[in-house]
Amino acid sequence: MEIRQRIGWNLRRLRAGREITQEDFATDSGFDRGYISGVERGVRNPSILVLERIATALGVDVVELLDARKANEFAEQRRGGM
Amino acid sequence: MEIRQRIGWNLRRLRAGREITQEDFATDSGFDRGYISGVERGVRNPSILVLERIATALGVDVVELLDARKANEFAEQRRGGM
DNA sequence: ATGTGACTAAAAGTCCGTG
């Protein structure tokens, strides 16, 4: 899985786990909703400082956003219909 | 420690461990020599795709570049005079 | 509530050089 998608799925996983919308998360983290959407879909190429802001807003370490196994498992669930 | 410095020290640690110069590493990874220098000094804000290219050139996972403990230990050694 | 395209301002990244 491409690294941007890995990040995207992990962000989606962590955000959804908190039952918060993209819109609310965008407000919390100080980003635009469309930008967050792009990161989750893996079409953006965020800088390390952006990733840190996102991780901080989620209350996790940046490394958590790069976890390949968790990203895969979550993607499988979603693709499988959840 | 700031995240860009964390990356910088880890890059320096891994590159120096291979006994390769910034110049040669720049050639290997396809980046500019001055740019690599800036990343190691923590003054650059690389994107995730750049970090992946750097990690690949080093033969490690991106997560290795974000390891706080290893970055700290290496920085201590260096600052301490090594 | 989210995906998407188009857009401008800002920053990344290159290429030249210096000490």
Add this chain to the structure above:
DNA sequence: ACACGGACTTTTAGTCACA
């Protein structure tokens, strides 16, 4: 062999309107 700077091109950050 590395730090650092200036001028330059390319990519990202960040915003918005629409579907």
